[in-house]
Amino acid sequence: MQLEAIDIGFGYKKNSWIFRHVHMSVSRGEIVGLVGPSGAGKTTLGKILSGYEKPSEGLVRLNGSPLPSKGYHPVQLVFQHPEKAVNPKWRMKEILHEGWNPDDELLERLGIEKDWLRRWPNELSGGELQRFCVARALGPSTQFLIADEMTTMLDSITQAQIWQVVLDMAQKRNMGILVISHEAHLLNRICSRIIDISQV
């Protein structure tokens, strides 16, 4: 049971590569950090692993088979900027329920107020929106979560709050998590191993 990248390369133009020959894997129940200098392609790799982007070469394998092309995606990505990841013309309730219906307990633990559900995305701050994006990604069919600078924009209390919920959920459901972050302290705290993108 694992998410694998096999000899992946990506570039926007022919013969100009952002990265090449990347091999890595995350097993279920494992929490792995991904680090690297800015511009090295960490976000792009995250997008490839979750099916948002097709690699220019190489394969992504989930439990040995290709990523599914329809239905609820078992690899969920949470972006750094929640403002860009929500539909501005939907109310928060519709955004939250796009993939599944989170129960009240989860919402409460993430600090999502009932009242926020009736609001539009532009009425909430980044930290508040990010809680929705996390709740949205934690559906029962999520096998792997890719957290791309998920809490970089947030204060330490909100960061600890969100991670506590995510780690708890990961343990209960045996989810694998890939944490893309620059924050060494956070990675040391939660990850069992750390991959440097410039060395794979």
Place this chain on the structure above:
Amino acid sequence: MSTLEIHDLSISFTKYSKGLRQETTQVIHNLNVSINKGEIVAVVGSSGSGKSLLAHAILGILPGNASVKGRIVYDGQELTEQRKAELRGTEIVIVPQSVKFLDPLMKIGSQVQTSVRKGNAAVAQKKIFEKYKLKPLVEKLFPFQLSGGMARRVLLSMAVVSEANVVIADEPTPGLDADVIKEAEISFRELADNGSAVMLITHDIEFALKTADKIAVFYAGTTVEVAPVSDFSGKGENLRHPYTKALWRALPQNEFIPIKGSQPLANHLPKGCPFAPRCENATLDCLKEMPEEKMLRGGMVRCLYAT
């Protein structure tokens, strides 16, 4: 004497709620903060607490439906809207949060050169790019072609080359790797040593502690505590406000324990202390009215029970 002083600043927004009915939401309440020449003050708080608005109020770039009360004094003289317009970009500059603030149709190199005030613009720009490890190729790019970290370095370099008296940096660190953050710390310190007053608006306590001289902690639209950097140590025993203590304890390198709940929205603020609903030690007195600022052990705190 302080280069920049802010007294009793309040900002509110008027918007239409239904039809022609208007409602006013106050987002910043009675805020006081001052920055001396050569000093770095970090304003730390969670997103949605109104930190960026503070910067925009100083520069006079708030949207039209905002109304500002209170006094902002720069260099001994009150900053009026007209004076703000004259000074911004020359004596008071901002390092904005994202590339969205750059001109999307202008190449990066010439854009950075526009903010150089003295000497040869092209030389200054090349020098600063070298310092921030931006390749010469970046000069010819447009803003949309930059990665997050590159954009941040470009924005930072624009403020550094301007050599302004007041530099306000709005979230300068997210998405930067450790080397560039180190470089940013050094540049802010250099700016301060050259006589600028620097205000760092950030949620990144670690960065604030390494860079700043004092920290102003922001919660739900006001400063709840101003503390010297040295008070942030151990389990936070020297800190004055329960919110600051909670922030400190929630860091991954400390205990990584969150507190419950979330910051109240600006239009649903409790009548008393904004932190009372999340505070363990809150009493009925806390719910009555917002605690006044009081000076304590070389810092400021807004809490009835701070010791």
